[in-house]
Amino acid sequence: MPYFLDYYREMGVGHFFFVDNDSTDGSLDYLAEQPDVSVWSTTASYKRARFGMDWLNWLQRKYAHGHWALTVDPDEFLVYPFCDTRPLRALTDWLDASSIKSFSAMLLDMYPKGRLDEQPYQAGDNPIEIASWFDSGNYTISRNYSFANLWIQGGPRARAFFPDQPEKAPALNKVPLVKWDKRYTYVSSTHMLLPRGLNQVYDEWGGEKASGVLLHAKFLDTFGAKAAEELTRSQHYAGSVEYKAYAEQLKDNPQLWCKWSERYINWRQLEILGLMSKGNWA
């Protein structure tokens, strides 16, 4: 949590909104102390709040109208073109000037070299220094015609946890940055929104729109324990099929790294690899 806050503060995020769902690790107290954080706390069911989306949509409707709102999990770190030299404000000003209302950033699963539990993570550390590897070119994309969004799957989770049922591999497409309006709503996580026009973050005639990446620091030494805990809570999507697959695989071979994994350097590397694009932002 401390690293998360600092990461986004440095990017220029003005205020943080958190929903604390009955945490037991002291996060609530920590967050309540921060000057730029507002926390909402609940013991209600995550699942029955449509996996938390009802909570977030309500908060956004109430507080984000007319603002650029970035919706991310605590293990997601936004990378956008020129993020090493330009603050987030430069991006949102440019999006405003270009009349673009939503910005896509696909989820990129990061993992360490070796066993997941080999290098312990300490609060405050940069998780990407441990989980610094990713799959660069094994993603599949199809169109979801009912919501006009793309459905992206693949990466280490598809090849390691779902080699026999790739259709069940988790969705990686995300639209986390939106110039919010109280009439908007996220439909399923930040994968898609309504109205549908907001999902049109891709060009269909050959060009590239600007996009970023969410570095997903899920696969740290803490993951094994989390997967076990989530299984007992059974609060996740599609009967927690994802977590069942993780638990199954991690028993024998808790390693995602392979010879063809790429080591993360910076956003330019991701743009050269074709995982994100500068579009016409120069």
Add this chain to the structure above:
Amino acid sequence: MLVHTALGRAEQVARHWSMAGCPVVIHVDKAVPRKTYDAFVKALSGVRNIQFSKRYRCEWGTWGIIAASQAASELMLASHPDVRHVYLASGSCLPLRPVEELIDYLATRPKTDFIESATTSDVPWTVGGLDAERFTLRFPVSWKRNRFLFDRFVDFQRRFGLKRKMPNGIVPHMGSQWWCLSRRTLSAILQDPERPTYDRFFKHVWIPDESYFQTLARQYSEHIESRSLTLSKFDFQGKPHIFYDDHLQLLRRSDCFVARKIWPHADRLYQAFLTDAAGAMKKTEPNPGKIDRIFSKAVERRTRGRSGLYMQSRFPNEDWENGVTAAPYSMFQGFAELFEDFEPWLAKATGARVHGHLFASDAVHYADKMSAMNGALSNSAILRDYNTKAFLTNLIWNTRGERQCFQFGPADNQDINWRIAKDPNAQVSVITGAWAVPLFRSNLDFAEIRATAAQLQKYEADHMDIQRSPYTKARVRIWTMAEFIEAPMEPLQGILDEIGRTKLRRLSEAPKMVDLSGFGQFLQNLKNQGMHPYLMGDFPVERGVAATPKTQRRPYLVQ
């Protein structure tokens, strides 16, 4: 100076001009609240030679900007009789070179007007599909606020052929709205007795700021230099590109007097060019071409993108890919069946990466039996078959810079056939009927062979129909097996030449063909069972026997 936002930056720049001895007239958009405006005026009140002109509402693409420029110009010319050139700038313009250099530059060109001005028929500057029609139609509704109504008005006028004539037969010209005009030309435009006529006309022209002065300057100017002194780059929608702190080096080398538009929070740029202008520019060799390249690449990326890339923000509709795959590749059908060592031979002859059957039903047969490839692309057949097109485009994208070759056959997953056939990057070479060779050499029951042969023949025939269809864009070569073994060297040489990277001398070593003695009889047996193998061409029964000594004599070594 036309100002509507970021008044703090405008104030900084106005002070900069004024400090160098240039009088400044500022026009503030009427949309700016009174309070903000008053604070702005107050902040600049102590500065010498700064005036404020009558305020108009400046909405993009409308007459307000012209009205504002006229009012400011009139005020400037009236109150400063010694002014020789008037430079139209905006609040987000930033002087890059020292103002003295600009003054000297203009002093040596006293009669020159710097205004980009081209006839509409010669330039492709269009927004919303309008160029010459900007002048011939009327535009009573805002494009920004009511796009729908705007378009209906245009449709209506087009349908009924409503057109306007240019007054006094003037020729419409367009160009960048940021100009620098001499007093002679500017005053001639403003004091023209016909000005009411022109103003009435241009009030209904769309985006008049790109055409009013550009057209009228042609009437009076003695010497037009058709370029803007303001460096301004436009994206594919006609919106100006914005400069940030990380453009500092680029701007230093741009050799331009003024740049726009600058991001108001680009502190380093304002710091560098306004406080130490002399030091900012002189250190480096000018290289103005670099800015052009960077911004034209951005436009290219936004409109055409990287060929063969499918990702979250580029997912082209079929046939709009601008290149289905990222690079040329070769697909071979029947070669690995007919030659014993085709894959190593091809790898040696071309230096390309030669895979086995990438679309085989059991697994992806990568070169060297690898379990994954570049990009962590797995060899799992299930993952591949989940999206065969993505598998192919990923493979070719991930291995950019290295030629990929692979084997294919009727026993493989046929889902990919259309995609490859419609891909101009695909080089497809097929020996039809060669799938029978492994069957011929196998130890299976004949009933099983017959069933498999019938199935494979059907798949291959379907595939060949696709490869021969008029929609096929791949470079396709098809030989029957009989045809191919008659003279294998020539087709092989042709294939290698097309792949390119062969050593220049003639092919000296051919791959070793499998022993085909008895193959003719094998086919005859299939025929006798009622299954007619036709894709391999004409194979007489005797030839299989006769072919054995002949095969050995055939000159595989060509000098």
